[in-house]
Amino acid sequence: MSTERHYEREFVRTFFTSPTAVEGEDDSAKMLRSAAGLRGMQAPDTWIPDNEDATAPSMRDEGVENIVDVVAEHGAAFPGEIHPRVVWHRDDPSTRYAGFRMMLEIADPENGAVDHIDGFVIPEVGDIDDWKKADEFFTIVENEHGLEEGSLSMSVIVESGEAELAMGDLRKEMGRPSNNLERLFMLVDGEVDYTKDMRAMTPTGSLPPWPELRHNTSRGASAADLVAVDGPYDDIRDVEGYHERMVDNRAKGMIGIWSLTPGQVVEANRSPLPPKTGSWLLEVDGEDVELEAVDGKQVYDGDEVELDALGDDRYELEVGDDEMELDADGLREELLALTSYVPSMDDIVDSMEEFEAAKEAGKGAIAMTQSATLVIDGVEIDISKDRMWDEATYQAAQTPIALFQDVYEHRPDQHEELEEMYGADVVERATSVGN
Numbered sequence: 251m252s253t254e255r256h257y258e259r260e261f262v263r264t265f266f267t268s269p270t271a272v273e274g275e276d277d278s279a280k281m282l283r284s285a286a287g288l289r290g291m292q293a294p295d296t297w298i299p300d301n302e303d304a305t306a307p308s309m310r311d312e313g314v315e316n317i318v319d320v321v322a323e324h325g326a327a328f329p330g331e332i333h334p335r336v337v338w339h340r341d342d343p344s345t346r347y348a349g350f351r352m353m354l355e356i357a358d359p360e361n362g363a364v365d366h367i368d369g370f371v372i373p374e375v376g377d378i379d380d381w382k383k384a385d386e387f388f389t390i391v392e393n394e395h396g397l398e399e400g401s402l403s404m405s406v407i408v409e410s411g412e413a414e415l416a417m418g419d420l421r422k423e424m425g426r427p428s429n430n431l432e433r434l435f436m437l438v439d440g441e442v443d444y445t446k447d448m449r450a451m452t453p454t455g456s457l458p459p460w461p462e463l464r465h466n467t468s469r470g471a472s473a474a475d476l477v478a479v480d481g482p483y484d485d486i487r488d489v490e491g492y493h494e495r496m497v498d499n500r501a502k503g504m505i506g507i508w509s510l511t512p513g514q515v516v517e518a519n520r521s522p523l524p525p526k527t528g529s530w531l532l533e534v535d536g537e538d539v540e541l542e543a544v545d546g547k548q549v550y551d552g553d554e555v556e557l558d559a560l561g562d563d564r565y566e567l568e569v570g571d572d573e574m575e576l577d578a579d580g581l582r583e584e585l586l587a588l589t590s591y592v593p594s595m596d597d598i599v600d601s602m603e604e605f606e607a608a609k610e611a612g613k614g615a616i617a618m619t620q621s622a623t624l625v626i627d628g629v630e631i632d633i634s635k636d637r638m639w640d641e642a643t644y645q646a647a648q649t650p651i652a653l654f655q656d657v658y659e660h661r662p663d664q665h666e667e668l669e670e671m672y673g674a675d676v677v678e679r680a681t682s683v684g685n
Contacts (some may be wrong), residue, residue, distance in 0.1 A: 259295065259331065261656045262436060262506040264518045265479045266294035267335065269304040270313030278309065279316035286324035289663050291519045292512045296436070299334040301352060302373050310337070314352050318361045325366025329663040333369045333405055333435075338384065340376025340412065350387040357391050357402065364395070369403030369435055374443065376412040378419040382429050389430050405436035407481075408467055409443035417470030424474060437471045438508070439463055439481040461498075468504040479506035486511050496521045505653065519664075523657070524595040524650045526671055530622055533588045535570055541624070549625040555588075557581075557626035565629070582633050589633065591620050595654070596676050598647055602683045605639050615640040648684050655681055 268285040271278040282299055299321070301313040317334050325332055334356055336349040349372070357364045372384045385404060392399050408414055417437065424431045441460050450458050464480055471478035480499050483492050492514060496507055505522050509515040530548040531538040534555055541548040556568040565581045567574045569588070576584060593601070601618055608616045621634035637643075657664065658681055669677050 259477070259656060259660055261522075261653045262295045262477045262479060263522055263657070264294035264330075264509045264515050265296050265298060265436070265438060265506055266509045266512075266515050267298040267300040267304055267482075270299050270301045270316050270334075271305055271309035273306055273309055278312055279320055282316055282320040283324070286320055286328055288512060288515070289329060291516045291664060291667055293329050293661075293663065294509060294515050294519070295506070295661070296331045296333055296368075297328065298371055299332070302335050302337050304335075310352075314355050317356055318363045321356075321366050322362035325363060328366070329661055331368040332366055333371050333403070334367065335371035335373060335407075338372045339374045340380045340410065346383065346387075349384075350391070353387065353391050353402075354394065357395055357397065359395055359397075364397070367402070369405060369433070371405045371407065371436075371438070373407040373440065374409055375406045375416070376410060378416040378423055380412075381406065381416060381431065382423075385430050385433065388433060400430055400433045402433065403435035404431075404433045405438060406434070407438045407440040407443075408463070409440035410447040411444075414444075414463060414466055417466060417474075420470060420474040420476075434474065434476055436477045436479050436506070437467050438479040439467050441481045461502075464499060464504055465502050468499075468502045472503060477506060478504040480504055480508060482508040482510055483514070484510065486514060489517060492517055493521060522650070522653055523671075524598055524654065525592060526594060528594040528597050529592045530624075531590045531592060532624075533590075538590065544625070547623040547625050547630065555626055557629045557631075559629050565631075578631070581631055585624060585631060585633050586635055589622075589624070591622075595650075595672050595680060598651060599676065599679045599683050601639065602644065602647055602651065603679070605644050606683070609641075609644075651680060651684055655684075 266285065268281045270282060272281055277283070285297055288294070299317045301310050301317065305313045321332060336352040337345050338349040339345040353370055355361070356367065370388070375381055375384065388402050388404055389399060392402060406413065408417065420431070420434070423429065424434070441457050441463065444460065444463060445457055452458055468478040470476070480495070483495055485491060496518065499505070499507060500522060507518050509518050530541045532541055532550055532555065534552060539550070539552060541550055554570060558566040560566055560575070563578050565576050565578070567576060567581060567584060574584065604618070605616060616639050617636045618639050619634055619636050621632065623630055623632050658668065658677070672680070
């Protein structure tokens, strides 16, 4: 398989769609113009002028014109990548041809937009032969307009069982002389149409969570050296749910997520980055509760965990319905099992720098110590845990730093906000560690 990339970004946090033509407005392109002006944390890594689902069929011809006009005028200044979504369907040749015509018009150099277009998004793909059909249209568009083959990247939306299975064929298909599938960039989940294609039902009519689809998309992207992006989270007021979805996705290796509003863009841009400050968590009734840092101590202020000092180095610990009488060592052991630490950006950089120095000195592994003073019901107890760092641990810790470095390289419009978030010294160290 060829691993030659036709794109620069290693990570995508945000996939932001905008209608290309709004009916009944004096300026039908107003949503595009608004999106084109986004900067900093409000601007997505990838902007998707959406000439498919977000735009009424009767407005799509005008939508193509609007994409050309707005991108030609504002594309050079837009800080993210631009990937218009065109129409396509695995079972409808006329729809596929309409998508081809859209790409042909948008990519015409005489229209002035293609210099700022990074690629196109193809929805409703089917089996791997259907992906190849789309790829062939890309090649024709490039040759028709004198563009370098592979210069336009292709991203697909996985909205069917066929497309999900096709991801397993990518490794053996990419790099064959008969196709240009190396142009693939993002694999994006489309859970709404996927639910329809699977004929799935829930009692409330809400979407199933589809963790298997998200895992399979992340796995397919990893195997083919691509970028995985989750689909839309349409309850735009549920910020906590959006965060939980992103946390769950990142545990699967899926960094990116669809964003429907500039507010979701900000949340999705910030969420994958390491936190500014570290935090201790205490497991309470199956959920992690963040402890409050007070005067250098970690305080639990809840009712589900209770701690009494009985004297003579004896303690009574109640966790839910469980009551335990313990000595100090036994108490520390129980609390260590219930606590975990979320490292800050500074913590991660410190640990990586320490391991790099140890490796330079010829050591293959070192112990990193995390310690804290916990306060529960006014009772203080010191805990500490050691974690062995070897090359594998170092490489795993490098992922959030690699994400930060990718953001810093490709999003200079966010430099000021990143320095405000972390401090200039931490940013400088984070951009150089691991290189």
